[in-house]
Amino acid sequence: MPRKASTKTAAAKAAKTEAPKRTTPMKPQVYLQYDANQVEIDAVVAAAKAAFKAEKGRVAIKSLDVYLKPQEGAAYYVINEDFTGKIDL
Numbered sequence: 001m002p003r004k005a006s007t008k009t010a011a012a013k014a015a016k017t018e019a020p021k022r023t024t025p026m027k028p029q030v031y032l033q034y035d036a037n038q039v040e041i042d043a044v045v046a047a048a049k050a051a052f053k054a055e056k057g058r059v060a061i062k063s064l065d066v067y068l069k070p071q072e073g074a075a076y077y078v079i080n081e082d083f084t085g086k087i088d089l
Helices: 007-018 041-056
Strands: 031-034 037-040 064-069 074-079 083-088
Touching: 037 041, 041 064, 041 074, 041 083
Parallel strands: none
Antiparallel strands: 031 037, 064 074, 074 083
């Protein structure tokens, strides 16, 4: 006579098949707080990309470095190792 699967094994298999699959990874919200100000980092990145697209058009962004300088109230960025700019925070 064939051996029955244990209830523990069957329950574990059922739990694995019923668990919802995550389609997109969780993305944290990152903020810079200084003095009485708060800046969302994603907004700084979006502003840098928008400035680049406004000047360079449809050129692909291959690299983006952002340097936050809260003491100056600014963020500086370098895109594709040659396009630079400044964003007031």
